[in-house]
Amino acid sequence: MEKGLETIFSDYEGKRENVIPILQKVQEEYTYLPEHLMAEIADYTRVPASDIYGVATFYAQFRFTPTGENIISVCRGTACHVRGAPRIFEEVTDQLNLEGEGTTEDQKFTVETVACVGCCALAPVLTINEEVHGDLTKQKVKKLVQAKGDQNGEE
Amino acid sequence: MEKNNRTILICRGTGCESSKSPEIQAALQESLENTDVEVKFTGCHGMCQQGPIVIVEPEDIFYAKVKTKDVKKIVDEHILKGKAVEKLFYQDPSSKERVPTYHEIPFYSRQKRLVLRNCGTINPEEIEDSLAVGTYQGLEKALGMSPTDIVGEVKESGLRGRGGGGFSTGIKWGFCQDADGDPKYVLCNADEGDPGAFMDRSVLEGDPHSVLEGMIIAGFAIGASQGYIYCRAEYPLAIKRLQIAIEQARDKGFLGEKILGSKFSFDIEIFHGAGAFVCGEETALITSIEGNRGMPRSRPPYPAISGLYGKPTLLNNVKTYANIPLIITKGSKWFADIGTEKSKGTAVFALTGKIANSGLIEVPMGVTLREIIYDIGGGVLDGKKFKAVQTGGPSGGCLPESFLDTPVDYDSLTEAGSMMGSGGMVVLDENTCMVDIARYFLDFTEMESCGKCVPCRLGTKQMLNILDDIVEGRGQPGDIERLEEIARGVKLGSLCGLGQTAPNPVLTTIRYFRDEYEAHIHDNACPAKQCKAFITFHILDSCVGCGLCLKNCPVEAISGEQKELHTIDQDICIQCGVCYEVCPPKVFSVEIRTGAENRVEEPV
Numbered sequence: 135m136e137k138g139l140e141t142i143f144s145d146y147e148g149k150r151e152n153v154i155p156i157l158q159k160v161q162e163e164y165t166y167l168p169e170h171l172m173a174e175i176a177d178y179t180r181v182p183a184s185d186i187y188g189v190a191t192f193y194a195q196f197r198f199t200p201t202g203e204n205i206i207s208v209c210r211g212t213a214c215h216v217r218g219a220p221r222i223f224e225e226v227t228d229q230l231n232l233e234g235e236g237t238t239e240d241q242k243f244t245v246e247t248v249a250c251v252g253c254c255a256l257a258p259v260l261t262i263n264e265e266v267h268g269d270l271t272k273q274k275v276k277k278l279v280q281a282k283g284d285q286n287g288e289e
Numbered sequence: 290m291e292k293n294n295r296t297i298l299i300c301r302g303t304g305c306e307s308s309k310s311p312e313i314q315a316a317l318q319e320s321l322e323n324t325d326v327e328v329k330f331t332g333c334h335g336m337c338q339q340g341p342i343v344i345v346e347p348e349d350i351f352y353a354k355v356k357t358k359d360v361k362k363i364v365d366e367h368i369l370k371g372k373a374v375e376k377l378f379y380q381d382p383s384s385k386e387r388v389p390t391y392h393e394i395p396f397y398s399r400q401k402r403l404v405l406r407n408c409g410t411i412n413p414e415e416i417e418d419s420l421a422v423g424t425y426q427g428l429e430k431a432l433g434m435s436p437t438d439i440v441g442e443v444k445e446s447g448l449r450g451r452g453g454g455g456f457s458t459g460i461k462w463g464f465c466q467d468a469d470g471d472p473k474y475v476l477c478n479a480d481e482g483d484p485g486a487f488m489d490r491s492v493l494e495g496d497p498h499s500v501l502e503g504m505i506i507a508g509f510a511i512g513a514s515q516g517y518i519y520c521r522a523e524y525p526l527a528i529k530r531l532q533i534a535i536e537q538a539r540d541k542g543f544l545g546e547k548i549l550g551s552k553f554s555f556d557i558e559i560f561h562g563a564g565a566f567v568c569g570e571e572t573a574l575i576t577s578i579e580g581n582r583g584m585p586r587s588r589p590p591y592p593a594i595s596g597l598y599g600k601p602t603l604l605n606n607v608k609t610y611a612n613i614p615l616i617i618t619k620g621s622k623w624f625a626d627i628g629t630e631k632s633k634g635t636a637v638f639a640l641t642g643k644i645a646n647s648g649l650i651e652v653p654m655g656v657t658l659r660e661i662i663y664d665i666g667g668g669v670l671d672g673k674k675f676k677a678v679q680t681g682g683p684s685g686g687c688l689p690e691s692f693l694d695t696p697v698d699y700d701s702l703t704e705a706g707s708m709m710g711s712g713g714m715v716v717l718d719e720n721t722c723m724v725d726i727a728r729y730f731l732d733f734t735e736m737e738s739c740g741k742c743v744p745c746r747l748g749t750k751q752m753l754n755i756l757d758d759i760v761e762g763r764g765q766p767g768d769i770e771r772l773e774e775i776a777r778g779v780k781l782g783s784l785c786g787l788g789q790t791a792p793n794p795v796l797t798t799i800r801y802f803r804d805e806y807e808a809h810i811h812d813n814a815c816p817a818k819q820c821k822a823f824i825t826f827h828i829l830d831s832c833v834g835c836g837l838c839l840k841n842c843p844v845e846a847i848s849g850e851q852k853e854l855h856t857i858d859q860d861i862c863i864q865c866g867v868c869y870e871v872c873p874p875k876v877f878s879v880e881i882r883t884g885a886e887n888r889v890e891e892p893v
Contacts, residue, residue: 150580154563158522181580192582192739194564195522212485212679212715213641215729221866228843249566249733252487252524253304254639255337255647264525266307272867273841 138163139171148178153189157196166197194249202237202244204282206262211250213257218270222258223247225272229279242283295326295368298344300409302333302494303487303526305340309357313341316360326368329418332495332530334409335649336396339379344391344409351391352377382645382667399665401627402651403635404451404611408495413530416537419498425543427614431506432551434617439510440466443613446621447633452478452569452606453681453710454786455632455699461603464593465511468601473513475504475555476597476604478574479520479527482566483682484733486713488637489607491649493520493527496611497534501557503610505543506617508555511603516557519574522564531559566683566737569711570785571596571604573739584739585785606711608637628654632698642679642715643670652697659693662716673718676817677801681710683730683737684790686797687723706797708790722817723802724809728756730794734787745788748779752795762822764810769799814884821864823883828855828868832878838868 142159146152156175161167167190176183190196208223226245230238237244253259256268260275262282267274299305299314310330318328334342339353343363350373352363359377366372378387379394388394402408411418419425431439444459465473477500481489493500504516520528535557538544546554560578567573568583575597577583596602612634616624628634632654638661641647645667652661658678662668669675677687686707688695695701699709717726735749752775755768776792783789799806808814815823828838834852846862849855857868869879 151578153580154577155561158561158563179580185581188582189580192565196563210484210733212483212682212713212729213647215484216642216715216717216721216726224865248523249482249564250484250486250523251303252481252490253307253337254485254487254641255304255340256307257641257647266303268304268307271870272865273871 135174136171139174143178148180150179150181153179153181153186154193157186157190161196165201166199169198199237200241202241204242204263205244205246206260206279207246207248207251209249209251209253209257209259209261210247211252211254211257211259213254214250214259217257219258221272222260222270222275225275226260226279229276243279294347296346297321297326297328297363297368298346298410299328299330300332300334300340300342300344301330302337302340302491303524304333304337305342306526308341310341312357313343313355313360316357317343317364320360320364321368324368329412329415331410332408332413333491333649335405335491335651336379336394336646337649338647342409343377345373348373349390349392351379351389351394353379396646396648396650396665396667399660400651401635401653403615403627404492404608404637405495405649405651406615407499408491408649411496413495413497414533416498416534416541419496420541423618424496424498424614425502425541427617428502428505428509428543429549431509431617432549432553436466436510436512439506439617442621443510443616444621446616446624447628447631448609448612448616448624449632449699450606451608451612451637451711453684453708453712455709458605458609461593461605462507462510464591465601465603468594470595470599470601472515473511473600474597474602475508475511475513475516476574476578476602477504477516477518477607477610478569478571478604479518479524479607480562480569480574481521481524481607481711482569482737483711483713485641485679485715486639486682486711488639488649488712490524490527492607492611492637493524494530497527497531498538499611499614500531500607501534501538501544503605503613504557505548505555506613507603507605507610509548509553511601513603514555516555517560517578517597518557519560519562519568519578522561528559528561535559565739566733567739567785567787570787573785574604575602582739584741585787587784608712629696629698631700636697636709636712638680638712638714640666640714640716643673643718643721644668644716645670654698655696657694657696658688661697661714662693666716669716669718673720675716676719676721677717677723679707679715679717679726679794680713681708681790681793682713683734684708684786684793685710685713686793687717687726687801688797689801706793706800708793720817720819722760722815722819723798723805724756724759724815725817725819727795727798728753728760731756731791734791738787738791742783742785742788744779744782745791748775748782749788749791751775752779752792756795759806759809760820760822762809762813762820764806766810768810769803769806773799808884812884816883818881818883824864824881825859825883826857826862826864826866826868827880827882828857829878829880830854831876833876835873835876837871837873838879841867841871843867 343352573583
């Protein structure tokens with residue numbers, strides 16, 4: 135068994151009610167849910183692998199492909215929507231040459247939309263990794279994305 | 290009071306943290322290191338748009354939009370010389386006047402803060418701060434009462450569920466108290482999924498101990514020994530502060546074995562919700578904690594009789610629990626005196642959208658929408674014309690101007706076709722397309738429908754398709770009637786609240802803004818000038834030829850020599866709106882046209 139997985143399992147009893155916490159930990163560790171670990175989670179929790187997939191695909195939090203180095207989450211909450219979130223999303227994807235949500239070819243950025251960041255007073259909002267950026271315009275987004283790209287190039 | 294006996298409060302809610310309030314706190318602490326001025330951080334003040342917020346006590350001076358470079362000024366002028374820094378005062382959006390103190394700001398002076406009583410005044414990571422303002426006194430009192438008396442007190446207070454349903458909290462507690470089964474569970478619904486709402490997050494971040502106290506009292510009243518808080522994983526700060534609060538409460542003996550020397554033992558754990566809107570529904574939430582796909586089941590049996598692991602389970606919203614300690618300490622009569630005949634206490638709203646003062650507010654039940662939007666919210670943003678107010682999130686509806694004098698309580702809002710919901714209130718102005726708003730909410734519910742009930746799963750999909758057609762210029766005569774018909778089916782044929790209320794945004798917008806639907810379908814026009822399929826951009830003769838639009842246009846549709854009139858090639862233009870956004874406000878030469886004035890050829 136993979137070392138990382140072993141450490142995670144040691145924190146939880148192998149039973150159904152721990153399926154979601156375990157999946158969350160695995161994703162925290164690997165940034166996504168790798169296919170080869172799903173069977174092991176099933177064995178450990180004694181829940182059929184099909185059920186584990188059922189749970190994992192039900193919740194928005196879980197992903198099945200690795201993320202880029204930076205995650206840009208564009209808020210699509212109501213306040214953001216009426217203050218122009220669709221235009222903000224369009225600008226982000228245009229800047230990164232993406233057709234909607236997804237990861238750039240160079241694995242630098244993953245772009246996704248989220249239901250609501252809860253910073254509605256600062257709408258429209260996006261987060262880059264954990265950092266919240268508010269009161270956005272297309273111009274600001276362009277600068278933000280470019281600055282983040284440059285910053286990564288230097289590292 | 291001594292001149293330097295001051296406390297400086299820095300807001301570190303999610304909003305203010307995003308605008309660098311931790312940096313400001315560090316800078317203040319550094320410059321005031323060897324003084325007796327106390328620098329501490331608090332949870333959300335509610336006026337997130339004015340953040341970062343810094344308050345100096347005891348003078349009650351309120352500094353808005355503080356930057357790290359302003360710290361020196363605050364220290365030099367205010368703290369050392371005793372002269373408050375005027376240019377950092379809050380500026381009233383309509384009168385442009387500077388308002389120095391917290392309590393003089395209209396946004397606050399018209400509120401009644403019960404649930405938010407401690408948000409913004411205490412440090413949420415220090416239990417001592419909570420104890421100093423009386424938290425856990427309600428628990429002490431409750432432990433001296435009989436469980437039946439506690440339930441009676443909650444019943445008499447008239448408190449109704451703050452998650453939106455509005456069921457009597459006391460009656461729910463009574464059912465659970467009477468239910469047979471062991472163990473029993475107390476659950477707190479902190480899966481705040483409504484887009485455009487952040488009330489619960491702010492309470493958890495600003496005053497976690499009051500929520501814990503309410504849950505512990507509930508546990509004692511119904512005879513439970515274990516509680517769970519189901520909190521969205523998207524709220525990392527709330528989870529962190531709850532975790533700290535739980536540990537501190539255990540250390541002080543408010544949680545754990547034999548609480549405060551009584552025979553009662555109770556503990557609380559946090560469950561991280563994995564992002565499913567439907568899990569805000571009680572049976573779905575319970576199914577999710579058990580480790581399954583969070584899909585609702587039919588009721589009865591209600592969770593109060595058979596809930597988590599088939600045991601009696603009490604499930605209430607964050608704000609419901611936060612009210613409990615007050616009711617116990619101050620008595621049910623005190624609480625019942627606030628609000629209206631059938632809706633007691635206060636309502637907390639996240640006031641957002643096209644409003645001058647966005648933020649978190651709390652008002653007594655029964656105030657009108659007009660008072661909230663104009664007196665507290667400062668009116669519509671940028672002096673635009675009010676069009677509608679949306680309450681209740683994806684389950685609620687849009688109410689037009691004629692409803693502005695409707696009192697805000699459970700029953701009046703439901704009667705108007707909307708609902709109280711858990712507290713999102715989004716203001717829409719003349720530039721918001723109502724068909725697009727309906728489409729937006731349907732897009733949300735269609736995506737979040739768990740798929741169990743066919744009418745909800747397929748009905749929301751079909752409605753969304755029709756709305757997509759209307760918004761994108763493919764609307765057909767009869768579409769409105771088709772929407773209404775499917776909406777009826779979805780409402781009648783769905784098991785849980787998500788499906789039963791999903792058509793509300795569509796139905797209310799058809800009911801109050803039918804003309805906008807008709808304009809899209811019949812006149813090739815979007816009255817709000819928002820839907821791309823119906824608008825064209827034009828540069829007026831007043832253009833000074835500054836070249837900003839030309840430079841920013843992503844498809845090079847704009848041409849023109851410097852200092853001369855620019856023009857937009859309509860064949861190339863993609864209606865992205867950048868030219869409209871960058872045109873200097875003084876010149877304001879870009880116009881959006883729609884419908885008959887639109888010179889684009891009619892689609893064949």
